Amino acid sequence: MSVLYNCPHLDQPHPPYPPSYPSSSSSFSPLSHLYFCEECDAIRCDQCVAVEVASYFCPNCLFDVPSANVRADRNKCARSCFACPLCKTSMAIQATETKSAEGSSVSGPPYLLVCPGCKWSSREIGWEFSKPTGLAHQLQKINTQQELVQSEFDALKDHLESYVSLSSTAPTYKSSSASRNPSRHISQLTQMAAKALHRDVPGMAASSARTRTRSLGFGVGKAGKEGPAEWDDLGEYKAKGSWKMIGLENGMQDVETMRELQETGGVGPAGLSSRWSNSWEADKMSKSMHPQRISLQTKSTKRCPDTGCRHLLIQPDAKGVRMKIKMVALNYVPSIELGRRKRRIQSGNLAQPTPEELERRRRDRRRVRGVVEEEDEDIRKRLQAGEVYNFQLAFTNPLYDPIQIRLTQPHQPKSAPTPNHLIFIPTQHFTVAALKDAWAYDDDEEEDDPMLGLEGSEGASEEGLGSVGKRSRLSALGSGSLRDKRGRDSGVDKKANTTKVGLEIEVLPGATGPVEFDLEVRYKYRADEPVHAEKEASGKEGASESIAGKEEYKTFTFWIRIKAGDVASA
C-alpha cells in the first residue's frame, strides 16, 4: 500500500509511463520526499535537484567537521568514532579494569574499542590506546599499512610521470594536441615517419636495443639506471611490494585456508562489502578486519535544477536542526492516502469473463451500487484474483483555499501490456475544503458553504472513464444544495480539509504480481494574484479556462502511483 507522486524532472508535465514500465518508477517518490518550486510551479524530486553541501557532521558524535578537514580525513570522522568490523555498530571506548593494591578495581589505560552489540574487542587485533580521546590520530602511528600503500602509489606516480612528461615534450605530440584538423594530421604522420627513419634500428645500435627490450620485460637482470630512451617507451617498474616477494607458498596460502575452512561467519573469510574497497591485497579473514572510522554525513542545500530558476528549495541552518528555507511539496500538493479496503461478496458467476462481459459488469456495478454486500478487510492482506475491492482515497488539502479535484486514469501507451486489474472511479470530481484552524471547521458544519458544493459526481460518472468535463466546473459551484444526499450516495465523505472518495478495483482472474496503477490528479485553486498565461507551467488549458471576473483560478496537474497490494499466488 503506497501512494507515490510523480516528478516530471525537467520536462513539461506529461503522463508517466504506466507501472508495467520499470523505468517509470524512478520518477515516483513519496510525497514527503518531494520539493516544490514556486517559481516554476512544479514538483521537484531528489533525483533532479541540484545539491550543494552546506556542512559536514559525524552521525555518531554529532561534531560539525570543518569542510577544510573533510578531504584529508577521507570523509570520515577523525575523532574517536569507529564502526565494528563485524556488525557495523558504533563502538564504545572502554578502559581496562585493574585491581589495585587495596582490592578496589581501578579503570585506566590501556583503552580498548569494544562493540556494544557483538562484544568484539580491539584487543583481538592488538589495538590498545593510551588515551581515550583522538583514537584516529593515535591509530595513525600504529597502522603503517596505509603508508606502505601510499608509498607504492607515489612511486608508481613518479614512474609514470617520466613517461607522461617525455611523451608530452616530444614534438610529435605537440602537433597532435595543437590542432585536430586533417591537414595537421597528415603533417603529423609525416613527422612520425621521419622520426621513425631517424630512430636507431633495433639490434644495430646496442644501447637503444637494450632499453627497448628491457622496457618490454626482457633482460630483467640488467643493472644501471638510465633515462628512458624513447619518447614512447617506459622503463620497467620495480614494485615495492610485489607478488613475487611473498613467494610461491604464500601465494597458494589462501587457497589452502579456503580448502580447510570449517566455519563461516565471524571466523571465516570476511564478506565482500567489508573488503571490497581495499585496493591493496590483504588478509581476507574476518578476524583480521579492522574497525573503520564512521563516515561523515552532510547537510545539503538543494536548488531547483531549472537553469533559469535555481531558487533554493531547501536550506539548512548550520547551527541547528531547523531549515531556513523549506519548500516541500507537502505544503502545496494535496496529500493522498489509500485505506479502508472492502471486498465485494461475489454471487456465483466465476467463469472467465469476456471483454464484453467485463464492460457490462462495469456498467452493472454502477447501477447496483449500494445493493451489493461488502465486507471490511485488513488492508495488509494479499489481494485475491477475481475479486472486486473497494478502497477509499483520502485527499487532504494543504492550501488555505478550497480546491476542486478531477481524478482520472491516464491513457495507456499502445504497446503496454494489459494490466491485471480494472479500475473504476465512481466520483471523478469533488472538492476539498480549505485548511483552516481547527475551530473554524465547526462553524462550517452549519453554514452551507457554496464552495463545498459537490456537483458533477453523477454527471462525471455518466461521461465515463477518462472523460474530461466539458463544462466549466466553476460555473456549477453555486449549486451546492444537493450536497448531503449525493455525497452519501457516491461514497464521498467529507470532514474538515479532507475528502474521501471511493475507488473500485477489480483484480482480474488469473492475475499475479502487484496491483499498481497511475491516476491523474488535476486540481484547481484560487490564485493569490492574477496570473499570466505564460506563467502557467502545468495547465494545458491553464489560465484560459479560468473564468473572467475578479477571481483567478489556476490548475495544477500531477500523477500518482497507487499500489493497492500484491495478488496472492494461487
Add this chain to the structure above:
Amino acid sequence: MTSNTAVPDPSSAAYSTPTKRAVISASAEAGPSRARPAGASPAYSSRRHSLYGIEDRVIIDPGSRIWRVGFSGEPDPRAVYWTQRSPDTEGSEAWTLDLAQLHGCREDRKEAERLISARCVRLARDAFTKHLMTDAKTRKVVVLENTFLPTVVKEQIAAALFDNLKVPSISFTPSCLLALAACGRITGLVVDIGWLETTITPVYCSRPLDHLARSTTLAGKALHDRLRLLLQHHATYIPPPASMSNLERRPVQPVPEGLLSDRLLERILTEGCFVGSINLRTPNMSFADTSDDADDNRLANMLRDRYRGSATATDLSFRIDPPESTGLGPGLLLVPGWIRERAAELLFGDDIDDEQDGIPESILHCISKLPVDLRPTLISSLLITGGTASLPGLIPRLRVSLLRLLLPSPSLPETGHPINSPAWRRAERAEWRKRHTEPFRSLYGLSGRLAILNDPAPLDTGDIDGGGLAGGRAPRWTPGLLSWVGGSLAGALKTGAPEMTRETYDTLFAHSIERGESWLAAQETAERDVAALVGVNIEDLKPGMAREGGLERKRGWKVGGEGIIGDWTRVVRAG
C-alpha cells in the same frame, strides 16, 4: 568496438588512429604542467599538493553490478557500492550487453534505454552526494571505459554526468590501459574477468589494440548461475524449527528456489568458494543417467559425478535468514566441499555440453591473432583484473590451464610397437597429423615465456631470457580495483583520454537535435512537394493511384528534371 562513438567528438579522430598519439599523455588542459622538467620537483610529486583544491578528479569505474568511485591521487576508492538495490526483483545488473535482455523491459529496447538512463542518474548522483560528498560542478571526471562497454551505456553515463550533475568535463579512459598503469606498465595483455563478460584486450605501448580484443560471457554472472544450479541440487537446507514446541529440524533437499537470492550466492562465493587445482581425471561420462526429464537436473548430476571425487575441500555450513522469519533463529545451508572447489571450473571451459571456449582458450586465441612480433611480449605480461578474478586460486589455476594448452602432446606415441617398425611409423605419422590440427601449435614455442604479472604464486622457473620470470612482479593491488587504482594515478598525473567539456557536449547535443529537426522539416517539405505535384496528399495515396489519374509516368523518378516523388536523397544530408 569501443571508441568515442557515444557522443560525437571531434577528438575521436586522434583516438581511432592510436599510432599517432599515446593515450596516456598530458592532456591539453594541463597547460602549465607540461613545461615542467621531467624530474619533477618534490613539491609536485608530494601528495599534499593535490589533497586540497579542485584539481582532484573524480574517478568512476562503472560496472554493471558494482560501481567504484573515489578521488584521484588516493590509493583506495572512497566507496564501492551495488548498482541494484534489490537484485532479486529488478535484476542483478544495471545493464546487459543485449539491451533486449534487460530484466523487466520485455524486450523493448527503448524501455531498456530509459531504464539504464534512470539507473545511471541515480548511481551518479549517489556517487557525488552520498559517497564523495562533493560538489559535482567543479570536479572533472574520469570514467573508466571497458573495452566492450555498450555505447548506450556510455551515452547514458555521459548524459547523467553532464545534464543532471553538470560536471565540467568527462574523459572516458580505457580501463585496460589504466590497469596496466597501476602496475607501472604500458604494454600487456589485460584479461578483465568481470560480471557480464570476460574481455581480453592487448595493449602495446599504451595503445589498446581494440580490433584484436575478444570477449566471452564466461564471467561472474555465468559463475553465479552455475553455483545456483549446483546449490539447488546438491546443497542441503536445514530450516529453523517451525515452532518452539516442535524443535525438529528436517533437512530439505533440493534447496527451495526462493532461498538462493543473489546476495546469498555472492556471500557463498566470496566466503566459501575457491578454485582448486586442475582436474586431471578423465571425465567418466555417464549419459545413461537420463531418468530425470529435467535438463538442469541431469547437468547437475553429471557435474557432481565429475567433480566430487577430485575435490578435497571441507563441507561448509552457512547461516542464512529464512525467507519468512519465524523468530526461531537462522537456517543453515550445507555446501558440499566439491561445489566450493569446483564451481569455478566453468570458467576454464571443460564442460561436457559446452561448446564455448574457456577463458584460457580465449586468451590463446587472442594471442594467436596478434602480430607475430607482439606475441612474446604480450604472453609474458598477462594481467588479470576484474572482481571475479579475486576468487582465491583463480589466477594460478589460469596459469596452469594456459600452460597445459601450450604443451604439445607427447611426441612419442605409446603404441607398444617396436620403434621404427612400420606400425610405429604409422602411429607417429598419425600423431603428427593430429598435432597439426591442434589449435595453438603456433604458440608452443612461447610456453616458456608465459607469465601473469599479478600471479600470487609465481613460478621461479621459466625462460631466463624470455619473460617467464616476469610473473608476479606487479604490485599487490587486488584484481578488482586494479583499473580504479590506475585511474587514480592517471587522474593525479592529469592525463587520460581526451576530455570532453560540458560546453562541447552541449554544443554537439544541440547540433544533433538541430540536425534531427531539420531532417524532420526537410522530410515534411519533401512530402508536401510530392503532394503538390501529385495533387493528393501522399498519406491518402492508395496502391496504384500514382499510376492513374493524370499521372503518366509509372516510375516516380525522372532522369532529368523534377521527379514525381520528391528526391528523398536530398533529405538525408551527408555529414
